[in-house]
Each structure stands twice: as C-alpha cells, then as structure tokens.
Amino acid sequence: MEQPEEFGTNKKYNIVILTASHPYKVSGIVAFDLMQCLNQSGCNVKIVTSSRLEKKYENTITITGTLLGIYQRLKNRLKPKVQNEHLFDSNYYMDGIDEKKSTFKAKKILKKISFKPDAFIYLFPQFFLSTSDLHYLNKKTNAPILWYMMDMAPITGGCHYAWDCLGYTKECGHCPGIYSNNSKDKTNLNWLNKFDFIEKSNIIPIAASQWQFDQLKRSSLFINKPHYKIHLPINNDLFKPGNKSEARNQLGLPQDKQLIFFGAVSVKEIRKGYKELIESLIILKNQISEEQIKDIHLIIAGRNNEKMIKDLPFSHTFLGFLNYSNLALAFQAANVFVCPSIEDSGPMMINQSIMCGTPVASFEMGVAIDLVHNGVTGHRAKLRDCNDLASGLKNILEMKTAEKERMSLNCIELSQKILQPNIIAEKFREILSKNTY
Template identity: 35%
Template sequence: MKVLHLSTFHRYGGAAIAANRINQALNRAGVLSEMLVAETSVEEPHVVSLAETAWQRRWSKARFALDRLTFMPFERSRAVRFAFSPGLVGTDISQHPLVQQADILHLHWTTFGFLSTRSLQKLFALQKPVVWTMHDMGAFTGGCHHSGTCERYQDQCGNCPFLRTAAPDDLSHGGWLRKQKAYANARLTPVGCSQWLANRARKSRLFGDLAVRSIPNPLDTKQFFPLPKAVARWELKLPDHKRFILFAAAKVSALGKGFSYFQKALTVLRQQLAQPNDVELLIFGAGDESLLNSLPFRYYFLGSLSSLEQIVRAYSAADLFVIPSLEENLPNTIMESMACGTPVVGFEVGGIPEMVRHRQTGYLVEYRSVEDLANGMRWILEQSETGYEQLAVNARNHVVANYDETVVAGRYLALYEEIF
C-alpha cells in the first residue's frame, strides 16, 4: 500500500510539522509513505517538492502571493489576512507521478496557493480513497480557518464576519458551494486531530453523511523526553536557582496566540507571589523582541529554535509552559512540553481540554480570564516538590499513552486498511 501525503509546507507551522510527523511515523512503522509539498526549505527523506527548478520555485511563491491578493479586497482588516482562504488559486497535481502511483491520498493543510478547490476536485475525480487530516476548520467552512463563535459554516456560510462587506451571497458562501460541488462523490474520510474539531466538522452539511473520525497528531517520545532541569539550564546558560515560565509560539505576536493575556496575567501574578524575583521567563519563537520589553519579569528570549535538541532543552528547563491561545486544535507545543515532563497552563478552548487534565497534568484556565491564568501559573509554581514531580510524571505518561507515534501510526494504518 502506497500513501501520499499532500501539504503546502513540511516545516513551517504546526499543521506542517504534524503532517511531516505522521509521514515519518508511518515510514518507521513500515508503510510506504511519501509527502508532496509545494516547496521544501531543506531536503528530508520521504518528502518531495513540487517546485524542483528555480522557475518552479518562483511560480510557487507567485501562487502564494496571488492567493493572498484574491482575498485582500474582501478582508475586514489586515488582522484577518491569513485567517481566510478563498481556495481560488492552486495547481493541478492530479497527473503527478506520485499521485498516480498512490493507493491512498492523505490531505493535510493545502491552502495558500498549493491546492485550490478546483485542484481538490480533480484529485477526488481520480476516485482514490482520500483521508483528510484537518488541522483547522478550513475543510468544512466557506474559507475561514477558525470560525470562532460563528456557526454559519454548518449551512452554506454567508454573512461572514471576516469580510469587509458581509452578505448572504458573499465570498464565504461562494467558497462553501464550490467545496460542496468538489466533494460530491469523493471517496473522502475526514479526520479531526481532536475530538473538538471532529465534532465541529460533523455539524457541517459539507460532509453530509461522511463518517468523520478523530485521530490525534503523533510525537516521537524518544526524541522528546525530560532532561534534568539543572542540565537543561546549564546548556542554555540559565540560572539554576530560578523558577521559569515558558511561552512559545511560531510567531509570538500572532493575534490568536493570546500574548496580551499572558502579559496581563503576569502582572497579576507578580502581585500575588511572595518572592516574585525568584520567577523568570523563557520565551522562544519568531517575532519582534521589543514586544517583550514591557513584561513584568526578567526574560530570556531564545528566538526561533530549529534545533530539536534546543527545543527539548527549553521545555525541560521550564517549570511550566503557558499557552494562552484563543483558538487551537491540538497544539504540538502542549504535546512536546508534556512529553518533556513540563506541566501546561492553557485556556479551556478547542482541543486543549483533551490534552491537559486539570490539576493532573497542568491547569485548565477559564476562557479569556486573566485572573484564572495567573491562578494557574501560581498553582503550579506553589506545588510541593512531591506534588510537582507527580504532575511531571502524569504529563509525560499522558503523551506516551495517547500521542506516541507508534500509537497514532497504528490508528492510521487501521484506517487505511479499512477504506482501501
């Protein structure tokens, strides 16, 4: 059985990282699995770039730009520029040798100029079994990646809150109808990375009577494992006698990552702590470091980390990881932190409650509550040594039992065999 994964990226963003991990996990499980992406930044086994020549790479970038340009005249503001994909720009890969040779096509996040809705329709017309691992809501909405409180995706979209001029027959409604046409007669099995996302997908008429499954993203728990804190801190040149709160995001300033909530909660936390100077911050991710200047604790900014060893050190060096995201599916960062034995504090939103067991592997925070976010950080910082060690063990065990790559690869292999 030959499986081909399709993803816009393979290293950039949580969806791409998750897709690549599924591909590599399947290969290690003995499955013939390849991934075709729009363009690669580095060569990697079992990953093939659609753009092989300099001209093709330029055209790939042009498609990305054109895809964004198709949305800009309609966007409500620049803040939502990357939150909606009309699906009008893409390339036809239906005759690509890897597509033709595949027994099963496995879709991931394919927007931003890689596959348009018409591109998908041509793939579905091949009548090959298709698994679609959904890393956000884009597969079953008229274009938005997360609908927030809007429920109009359930029935043809329209009056979209992401658009400058919302109307019953707006861009989102057209996108919804194009997808409905593309999905007709497709041999499609949608898969949500979280139960939360799968449940939302089941409410969309785009999927009709399709059986939506839920399979989490995988993690190699042999690579992500706890290092002694003293060792991790020494290697990162951090003081060993401090308590460290970790914040990490692909882009620290991204609106949905909730950095402003983190900042406000730290101000509250500083007032609550008996010895606030014992606590410091550890931050990694892309973005402007000037955003951190107003934080009420001393911080160490590691920038964007690409080395696996450095990422494991950062998680292991921290006493807790804070994820104040306002919208999430099944964050890789939570999985990585818990695998390294570091408890997590995060809002009770999306798939986070499936990962963080309240006061067992971390602390679930009342959504958008600055006060409770501060309470969660303080609760972990004030744990006894025995209590903290139990939190760390629980966190690691939860990841090994539910998200280890051997567990997830086995679930996908069973699904492939069922639909093939």
C-alpha cells in the same frame, strides 16, 4: 480462516502526504513527523509539497504551481501593498478564498510519485489544491483522501479560524472575515463548490483534537461523511522526559529559578493571546511575595521585540527561534509551559510539552481540552479568564517537590496512552483498513 499478512492493519500501505507548508520547519513539520510515524509502522510514505525547499530531502517531492498559483502567492506575500487590506479581517485568516481557481495541477502529483497510492493525507491547504483537485486524485487512483485538520479550513467556506461565527454549520455566507452581509457571498460559493466535490469523492475528515472534532460534527460540509479524531504525531525521540538541570545548562538558563516557558508570537496576532498572557502574568506577580517574584524567570522561544520586553513583569531570557532539539530542551528545562491562545486548533506545543513531562497552563480551547486536566497535567482556565490562568500558574509553581514530580509523571503517563507515534499510526491504519480496497 487465518487472514493473510497483508490483510487489514498489517498491510504495507503506499501513502502520499500533501502539504503546502514546509514539511521540516515550524508547524509544517507535522508532515515529517507523520511520515516517520507511518513509515515506522511499515507503510511506504512520500511527502509532496508546494513549498520551496532549500535542499533535497529524502522521500520528499516538490511541485511547482501554475502561473495563477505563482501570482496568488506573490500577491499574498506582498499584501496589503497590492490589495485592499480592509477587504479581509486578518483574524479569520482568509487564505485562498477562491475555491474554483486551481493553483497547482493534480496531474503533476501523479506523474511525480513512483507508486500507486493507497491513500492521500492532505494537511495544510493554503494556496495549494482545491476540492476539485482532491476529487481528481481520488477518482484517478481510487485512493481515499484523508483530510487531516490542521485548522478549520477543511470545514469552512474560506476561513481558517471561525471564532464565534457559525456559518460553517450552514452554508457560510454573511462572512465576517470579508465584512459581508450577503448570504450568497464568496464563502457561500466556496461552500457550494466544496460540498459538491466532497459529496462525490471519498474524502474523509480527521480532527486532531476534541475541540476540532466537535467543530467537525457541526460542519455542514462533511455531514454525510464519517468523522475521526487522531492526535498530531510528535517525534518521541526528541520530545521526551529529560534531566531538568542538564537541559538548563545546555540552554544557559538559571538553575535556581522556577521557569515559565512560552512561545512568543507577533503581538498583533490576537488569537495567540499575547494580551491575555501579559495580563495573566501581571496578575500572578500581584498575588505573590517579593521573594517569589525573584524566584520566577520567563524563558521565551521565538520573536523578541521592544514591546514584549517592556511588558514582561518578570526577569526573562529570549531563546530566539529554536531548532527541534533545543525546543525539546526548553520544555525539559521548564517547570510549566503556558499557552495563552484563545483561538487555536492546536497548538502542537501543548502536545510536545506533555510528552516531555512538563505541565501546561492554558485556556480551555484546542488540544488543551484533551491534554490539560486541572491538578493532573496542569491547569485549564476558562477561556479568556486571566485571573483563572494566573491562579493555575500560581498553584503549579507553589506545589511541593513531590506534587510537581507526580504531575510530571501524570503528563508522561497520558502521553504514553494517547500521543506515542505507534498509537497514532495504528489509528490511521484502522481508518485505511475500512476505506481502502
């Protein structure tokens, strides 16, 4: 019997994307890219955000928090002035440590949207909704909650990055993020609360990389739930192969240099690998000739500070904070993108680089495991092994023109197989066809 048009993956799903981050800026833009991706596949999607937006955006709804939520956001913005910073290890990102305190009312969300949702997709949870709120939304609408992992927050009792801690595979407790030796500490209480609501709700976890998927499989919170993996959606109207010479011209970059591109972050943010990046670049400099040193130029997006300027061993250009269009140009202009992160669930810049046809040199973590293949799409070094990362950069830069072109084509071919928006949308539709009624 022939199925009606609305059956399964052809259905026009009504979807609400929930996010605490600004859906049009920095990493939070994944919400916008996901909305575009799903809308193009025939869905009807709205974004609901707790972030204060500077203007009105189409299909985007802002909700205000409770008095408690406003207080917690202010407290977080002012820390460590109003709390003892020694109670938290900032490397674990213990944002929103109290699971039982609601900072937003889920009822407000249902009042704000103009349709009955078939599904919710939950992204950045910082100081936003608790699992009890997700349970409420699920039970009131019968719509599944697809909890899309932007980091480890969905699967832990409080941290966003667990590092070597395996508490999330049990019931948390003894949390290094709060310097705890207590098995019944706040993270354990959070775990118990989250587990209770996850068990009695249709909450489905989705990892954005193999790295996350392996963490998800070990997660005790979602032990009784199906596990899925879908790569982050990327705007393919912007992040696509381009003319290297034209991109360099538009950004005012040298035409006759080998360009290494990276994103600059705070030198204090250990997980982003600033120390490892500088060490790798110094090793690279010591391995090549004076002529090669002069041939290398660094291009840097993001922060510019005195320490970074002092540390950089090659000539360089700071591009500042780039809008999306110029970020795509920077990838197109570069010979290689280097990602030195040592604890990261992404980063999304690896996806963007591959989609632009630009090889990546990175450590073995995050989405690099999915996208960075040695000698094919770049070089994936052993975690924290700066000699290995320097060697990978050297090999890519010393490739002959034909080899570089082949590697770029490999990146493009890989992106067309697994990163294009239509592929991402189809994977979401497959999950929805199995979990909506």
